[in-house]
Amino acid sequence: MNTRKNQRNLTSTQRTRFVEAVLELKRSGRYEKYVRTHAQYFASDGENGLRVAHMAPTFFPWHRQFVLYFERDLQLIDPSVTVPYWDWTVDDKETSALWSADFMGGNGRDSDGQVMTGPFAYSGGRWPITFGVTDEKYLTRNIGRPDRPIKLPTKAELDGALALGTYDTAPWNSAPDTQGFRNRIEGWTVSETKGGYLHNRVHQWVGGHMIGAASPNDPVFWLHHAFIDLIWVRWQRLHPKSGYLPSEALAGDDPESGRVISADEPMPPWNVKPSEMFDHRPYYQYEE
Amino acid sequence: MSESDAGRNAGRKSARTAVTRRRVITSGVTSAAAVAGTVAALHPLLTAGQPAGPAGAVAVGGPAGSDGSGGDVEVQPALFDEVYRGRRIQGFTDPGEDGVAITVDGEALPVMRRVDGSWISTANHYQPYTTPLATARAAVDVIGRAKLSAAFAQLHHH
Ligand SMILES: [Cu+2]
Numbered sequence: 127m128n129t130r131k132n133q134r135n136l137t138s139t140q141r142t143r144f145v146e147a148v149l150e151l152k153r154s155g156r157y158e159k160y161v162r163t164h165a166q167y168f169a170s171d172g173e174n175g176l177r178v179a180h181m182a183p184t185f186f187p188w189h190r191q192f193v194l195y196f197e198r199d200l201q202l203i204d205p206s207v208t209v210p211y212w213d214w215t216v217d218d219k220e221t222s223a224l225w226s227a228d229f230m231g232g233n234g235r236d237s238d239g240q241v242m243t244g245p246f247a248y249s250g251g252r253w254p255i256t257f258g259v260t261d262e263k264y265l266t267r268n269i270g271r272p273d274r275p276i277k278l279p280t281k282a283e284l285d286g287a288l289a290l291g292t293y294d295t296a297p298w299n300s301a302p303d304t305q306g307f308r309n310r311i312e313g314w315t316v317s318e319t320k321g322g323y324l325h326n327r328v329h330q331w332v333g334g335h336m337i338g339a340a341s342p343n344d345p346v347f348w349l350h351h352a353f354i355d356l357i358w359v360r361w362q363r364l365h366p367k368s369g370y371l372p373s374e375a376l377a378g379d380d381p382e383s384g385r386v387i388s389a390d391e392p393m394p395p396w397n398v399k400p401s402e403m404f405d406h407r408p409y410y411q412y413e414e
Numbered sequence: 415m416s417e418s419d420a421g422r423n424a425g426r427k428s429a430r431t432a433v434t435r436r437r438v439i440t441s442g443v444t445s446a447a448a449v450a451g452t453v454a455a456l457h458p459l460l461t462a463g464q465p466a467g468p469a470g471a472v473a474v475g476g477p478a479g480s481d482g483s484g485g486d487v488e489v490q491p492a493l494f495d496e497v498y499r500g501r502r503i504q505g506f507t508d509p510g511e512d513g514v515a516i517t518v519d520g521e522a523l524p525v526m527r528r529v530d531g532s533w534i535s536t537a538n539h540y541q542p543y544t545t546p547l548a549t550a551r552a553a554v555d556v557i558g559r560a561k562l563s564a565a566f567a568q569l570h571h572h
Binding site for chain 2: 162165166168169170171172173174181238239257258259260261262273297299300301302313314322325326329330333337338339340341
């Protein structure tokens with residue numbers, strides 16, 4: 127059984143094996159497809175057409191499938207590897223071992239944001255950025271956004287979102303009046319100065335590649351989204367009678383018809399139904 | 415190397431074409447704007463909360479056809495045109511669903527509209543901004559001196 131662990135509990139060997147598998151995926155050229163897929167499926171709710179990865183109820187099941195495919199790709203390289211999760215309510219400092227030179231590497235330097243330490247530093251020659259928002263070839267970070275400092279979400283903030291008993295509400299988008307767990311976690315509803323809410327603020331806090339459309343260029347993307355996935359698991363445990371919404375396809379005259387995927391409609395690009403992703407246990411478990 | 419460079423150049427060319435197809439930016443308009451402080455003049459327009467979508471576009475059409483340069487394009491005034499932290503940022507009304515097109519040093523910065531009328535860009539994908547100018551400046555804050563990738567812009571913009 128695949129067990130996803132808190133990154134802080136990994137042994138040094140486990141850390142190294144995860145890093146080496148990610149680097150091998152990069153070397154083989156198969157990493158880039160995740161960057162492309164993420165950018166391609168980031169549709170916004172002020173536009174027409176289907177939204178699947180963000181600003182939509184499928185935010186959780188889509189990313190669950192996305193991380194799972196990535197994990198399976200890693201396991202073709204090293205079957206012992208699973209994606210660890212980063213609980214940013216606990217490991218909330220730049221001094222966390224998450225950012226050490228044998229794991230994710232550290233912050234970007236002041237001049238150009240370039241990450242200079244760890245296995246993903248450009249100077250190591252194993253992590254060239256080949257597909258990004260800019261032509262820069264090196265990974266960038268700007269931890270904590272020092273020019274306008276922000277903090278990672280607290281446990282209290284996360285608990286506040288977990289307490290919401292409704293998965294999602296019409297019109298199933300990112301507007302502040304779209305109440306419910308999914309939109310609160312995604313985090314579109316807070317002002318510019320605070321830097322978004324839970325999920326979005328973590329992207330903001332890391333900075334650099336993590337705040338752009340090519341965010342999976344930073345391998346910490348996977349650790350962040352594994353925790354987002356665990357948050358969904360925790361919410362399901364807390365609210366066993368609350369399910370994914372919308373449970374049925376929206377009526378043809380609904381303005382969101384054709385723009386939002388209900389429980390048993392296929393999600394592109396894999397044509398997996400959200401309902402196939404509700405229960406993580408057939409695929410992996412979490413060690414908490 | 416030459417293959418990837420060629421690919422990049424091809425991508426950049428078509429990204430530029432995509433922008434140019436939708437409007438003609440005359441150097442006269444833009445340099446005058448930069449020099450004469452048209453940015454300041456347009457500022458109230460930008461901060462007043464533009465109507466969503468193309469309805470908010472400033473309807474300036476005429477001159478394109480009359481100078482004999484082809485009648486299938488329309489001249490749109492720049493929403494803003496300034497040098498911010500060493501980068502030239504320009505914004506234009508756009509008939510597409512985002513309502514605005516932004517460039518940094520002439521390269522397209524893809525933007526998306528949120529349901530509340532704010533924008534996100536490829537540089538700031540998890541943080542919306544309420545005006546096109548703020549979206550452009552914030553993108554420069556993030557990318558620094560780096561050049562926007564035309565290949566990425568092409569993939570991103572649907
Ligand atoms: Cu994310």
